[in-house]
Amino acid sequence: NAGVMQNPRHLVRRRGQEARLRCSPMKGHSHVYWYRQLPEEGLKFMVYLQKENIIDESGMPKERFSAEFPKEGPSILRIQQVVRGDSAAYFCASSLGTGLRMNTEAFFGQGTRLTVV
């Protein structure tokens, strides 16, 4: 069972371009989370998705950022018109379920390091 797969591992974009980050959760996991890690900072929650639904996007910037998790295929984090401040490591995590009763944990991918030049 492969872990959480993120691609690309490294992505360089010029200011104003679009960045698409992909995340394939672990097999059988239907819950996906995206986190951002700015240089010298901890991880900050961005968005939580289930298949075809955004459950919690309270950590997403209001503009230029969007996320989806379609019925088929990976979850996509999309950043339009990137700016230098978007340079960061973006981590995806997946879990089997949520809720204290599930006693679950999140498994993290290796991240996509976005550099905006």
Next chain:
Amino acid sequence: AQSVTQLDSHVSVSEGTPVLLRCNYSSSYSPSLFWYVQHPNKGLQLLLKYTSAATLVKGINGFEAEFKKSETSFHLTKPSAHMSDAAEYFCVVPRDNFNKFYFGSGTKLNVKP
């Protein structure tokens, strides 16, 4: 809302000496708590988790943590540091019924030969 505070941003130890990475939590009830490790340019790996069972939790690579309600702490320890332990460690608490995880600011562990 639940949160965690990691008291040290950097810890430096010599190889073979004990490791102590401190984490305090804030919660109105006994939360679940996790420790994750991040090696340079790698993803995050779960070290151990506390979910209201035994208060002393053993994890991978010889790490353990003790949940102390009276001190609202969940410090990570290891009796003898190894060079391969050099990494950044995050104390994590789930929020909103596990819908999201709140990460502490991280502690970078340096291990000197």
